[in-house]
Structure formats: C-alpha cells, structure tokens
Amino acid sequence: MKDLARLRSSVKESVELALNQQIQMEMVSSSKYLAMAGWCDRNGLDHCAGFFYNQSEEERKHAMKLFHYLCDQGATAYSPEIPAVSQEFDTLRSVFEGALDQEIAVTDSINRIIGICRRESDYATEELLKWYVKEQMEEEYIARRCLELIDQIPSDQIYYLDKKLASVTYDGNPFE
Template sequence: MKDIVRQKLGINVDIMDMLNEQISKEAHSSAAYLAMASWCDHNGLTGSAEFFYKQSTEEREHMLKIFRFINENGGTAYSPEVNNVLHDFNSLQEIFESALDQEIAITKSINNIVAKCRKVQDFASEHFLQWFVNEQMEEENQIRRILEMFDLMGTDGIALKLIDERVKHGE
C-alpha cells in the first residue's frame, strides 16, 4: 500500500527523497553556523557572531521551506537528526573558509536535485528550487567577499577587529 501511495504523489518520489536529504543538510548547516556564532561570541568577535546567528536562522528557514514544499505536494517530510557539528576553530578566517566550503557543498546538492528534476520532468520542484539556486549564488559570493578582506587586511590585531566590524555592517 505504501508504494502505491508514493506513486500517486504530486512530487516525484526520487525528488522527494533527495529533498528530504537536503532538509538534513540545511539543518546541519544551521547547527554549524550556530557553533560558529558561539565561537565568535566567545572570542569577542560580536559582528561575526551576529552574522553567523543570522546565517543559522536563514538555513533553518531554508530547511522549513523545503519541508513544507514536500508536505504541500503530497509527500512526507522527515525531521532531521543533526550530528557531527564542529565546535572548535583556530581562527575567524578558518571559520569563514569552513562556511564557504559548506555553502559550496549545499550549492552542489541543490544543483544535483535540479538536474534530477529535469531528468524526471518534475517541473514544479525544479521551479521551486530556482529560488535556492539564486540564494546559493548570493551566499557564496557574500562569504567570498569576506574572505577577500583577510587577504587584503591580514588576520592579526586591528585587522581582525576591522574585518569583524565590516562583517557586522554587511560591507
């Protein structure tokens, strides 16, 4: 019976499964950004802490957006478990490098789902995912611009404080 129900969904079954995996990835990103925010707070980098608290919230919102899409299209979204969140970092630059790696992995995952949508002709899911494609381009670009500041200004003393202030103001 379960297989028959899955065949009558408004969403392609394979796409639903991939989107459920994406929910887990978004939840992990949210938790990772929360850990990064905590490290920044603990190290007096309040601008960067606020940046990562905001990023954590955005990733959770992305997770919920996918969660609701699955359910609204007759599928079943699954609440994710989050494990293996890194809490120890050596520097603010390392945190932003980790954040960029994380965003690149999310982008690749979204792109893989879009490619599968095209292959199975799940046009509604592909249309839904276009927002995420655009969002990922913006998020990667934002973190790349921050990492460029480390290259231009350095990583010690006043340079670190200036970078933290610029991150806070979104410059």
C-alpha cells in the same frame, strides 16, 4: 479509490528523497553556523557572531521552506537527525573557510536535485529550486569576499571585518 489517487503526491520518489536529504543538509548548515557564532562570541567578535547567528537561522528557514513544500505537495517530509558538529576553530579565517566549504556543498546539492527534477520532468520543484540557486550565489559571494578581506587585513585589525559584518542583511550586500 479514485479520490485517494487524487490525493497522492505529484512529487516523484527520487525528488522526495533528494529534498529530504537537502532538508537535513540545511539543518546541518544551521548547526555549523551556530557553532561558528559561538566561537566568534567566545573570541570577542560580536558582529561576526551576529552574522553567523543570522546565517544559522537563515539555513533553518531554508530547510523549513523545503519541508513545507513537500507537505504541501502531499509528499512526506522527515524531521532530520543532525550529527554533532565541531565547536572549535583555529582562526577567523578557518571559520569562513568552513562557511564557504559548506555553501559550496549546498550549491552542489541543489544543482544535483535540479538534475533529478529535469530527469523526472518535475517542473514545479525545479521552479522552487531556482530561488535556492540565486540564494547560493549570494551566500558563496559573501563568504569569498570575507576571506579576501581577512587576507588583506592585518591580524591586529580584524575588527574591520567584524564591523563590516554588522551591516549584512538578507536584502543586500555590505561589500557593494
């Protein structure tokens, strides 16, 4: 019985639950970004579509990072159910507003999980989540900057933002 106790997860139940909820949130984000990419594609905004296709894949990777972490810690990671997401948007601005809203929600969730980690003295998970905090700062910045540019660009010249998004990479910021 001693050996079995050694194999149990060091992740507290409350942290495990919160991380599984975060996995679902990341997968929902991925689905939402895929819908945004499809809308952009249908509306001739190729680079915006590419940006959102990349965002969708990035969110999936975020979910998988948490999934693997739970598995590596001996905890249980659950494959989440993903509800249907809206496929239609009124304007490119509404697409980016949705993206920003989603990123703010993810940031709030990450911050909530860090609070749980601190209450549970789960320093390993808190350390992992520091990466997500930095990532969320970048994600919110890019979405806000895109909205600022949309507001400054006449609607008949929206191609400027579309071209600018062609240069977005995960290692940098096209707006610097």
